[in-house]
Amino acid sequence: DTAVSQTPKYLVTQMGNDKSIKCEQNLGHDTMYWYKQDSKKFLKIMFSYNNKELIINETVPNRFSPKSPDKAHLNLHINSLELGDSAVYFCASSRMGNTEAFFGQGTRLTVV
């Protein structure tokens, strides 16, 4: 029973394309997140979202947009992909008042 699941696990695409990564959590958590991990393993938050508010990291280009159809899902849409977008993207979730965040297995995006 996967707690936080992402699809696809690997994504190879050409520059300029538009792609989406899906994320679902079955933990009943109220907040979901997207993180980006670069080639040096550095993890940085991109977005956090609960049913009230989307908080965007100001350094994230507006080509990236999260979309949440319901509390259990937070998908990541990326427009006009660039080479520098190549990274591993992690979805995560947590419960309000609890410090523990649960991460998915990641989506390795390669832009060629």
Add this chain to the structure above:
Amino acid sequence: GESVGLHLPTLSVQEGDNSIINCAYSNSASDYFIWYKQESGKGPQFIIDIRSNMDKRQGQRVTVLLNKTVKHLSLQIAATQPGDSAVYFCAENNWEEAAGNKLTFGGGTRVLVKP
């Protein structure tokens, strides 16, 4: 294969020995400090946290120490096992009602356990 992350600071430890992983943090106002473990091909996994008003917290085979004077955090792993081989991240956590947990991760340390 995993060709990235090879330039991470690396701690090589003999199986059965104790490991100490260190981390310097920047934000004195953080609510919690947390250690995460990331195995190859997987997402980070919560290990243990410590509230900012504490100095020490123990878990199963792990102990986290917080020195607020010098902004230093450490993770001690007792009797290190092969399954402990992973990249370890410290993180500062700040809770915001709107945003939830805002985790700011450090750079990571790779632990290699030698049999």
